[in-house]
Amino acid sequence: MKELNKKAILKDLKENDIDIRIFSSIDSTNNECKRQCFDKKYLLITAEEQTKGRGRSGKNWISQKLGNVYMSFAFNNNLKNSPISLITGAIVHSILTKITKSKGFGLKWPNDILLKNKKIGGILVENEIQGNKIKTIIGIGINFNLEEKESWWGDLSEFSKIIERNNLINGITKNLIDYIENENLHWIDSWHYACSHLNKKVKVNSGSKTICEGIFIGINDDGSMNIKLDDKIKNFKFGEVSIKGIY
Numbered sequence: 001m002k003e004l005n006k007k008a009i010l011k012d013l014k015e016n017d018i019d020i021r022i023f024s025s026i027d028s029t030n031n032e033c034k035r036q037c038f039d040k041k042y043l044l045i046t047a048e049e050q051t052k053g054r055g056r057s058g059k060n061w062i063s064q065k066l067g068n069v070y071m072s073f074a075f076n077n078n079l080k081n082s083p084i085s086l087i088t089g090a091i092v093h094s095i096l097t098k099i100t101k102s103k104g105f106g107l108k109w110p111n112d113i114l115l116k117n118k119k120i121g122g123i124l125v126e127n128e129i130q131g132n133k134i135k136t137i138i139g140i141g142i143n144f145n146l147e148e149k150e151s152w153w154g155d156l157s158e159f160s161k162i163i164e165r166n167n168l169i170n171g172i173t174k175n176l177i178d179y180i181e182n183e184n185l186h187w188i189d190s191w192h193y194a195c196s197h198l199n200k201k202v203k204v205n206s207g208s209k210t211i212c213e214g215i216f217i218g219i220n221d222d223g224s225m226n227i228k229l230d231d232k233i234k235n236f237k238f239g240e241v242s243i244k245g246i247y
């Protein structure tokens with residue numbers, strides 16, 4: 001596995017726009033983004049390992065030095081209510097699919113990245129209000145290798161010769177900047193295309209409780225999901241979904 005490399009990560013990107021820092025070890029790349037002020041348009045932090053990697057809902061994110069992607073991208077957010085975490089999921093899915101030409105990748109609402117129905121990555125978006133500005137931090141973790149795995153965890157090890165980590169970070173960064181500057185991605189269509197459970201029966205969970213069971217019929221432009229129950233449609237903005245045969 002090649003080491004993280006500034007030049008490769010910034011390939012074909014405007015270096016004057018991006019403040020990039022690479023760490024061999026850090027508590028959490030999201031935390032580091034919060035601590036840093038940046039003079040350029042964007043801040044990109046990546047690390048070989050995180051000692052306090054964080055996942056959604058206060059969970060830990062296992063972040064050993066095994067050649068995985070731990071990256072956080074921060075920008076001053078002027079986008080109007082765009083659900084950036086779902087958009088990022090659609091971007092990551094399309095890049096992985098393009099590089100590998102595999103049809104095995106998927107997304108699980110709101111933003112789990114799957115390979116063959118196992119979780120290989122996740123996204124943690126955090127917002128910081130600084131004066132009249134919103135600094136948005138997009139944290140992305142993608143596992144190439146995991147030593148210990150839950151049954152529902154996967155990794156990219158089968159593609160280790162095809163996907164190069166610096167190139168993947170470069171592609172994600174390029175696509176995020178393109179979205180932020182041009183908003184020209186039909187991300188809802190891309191997200192529906194990538195969804196592993198569209199028109200399937202799902203459970204909606206909040207914490208350890210199942211609060212509803214129905215058919216997942218899609219998402220809205222605020223990122224919320226629609227669940228069909230008999231002849232009613234319910235809209236959910238928060239929670240997790242679980243699906244039989246996935247997790």
Ligand code: BTN
Pocket residue numbers: 027028029030031050052053054055056057059061069070071072111112121122123124139140141142
């Ligand atoms: C999830 O729970 O699915 C989201 C996981 C997000 C992990 C990434 S790794 C880089 C960034 N830094 C963190 O501490 N978390 C995010």
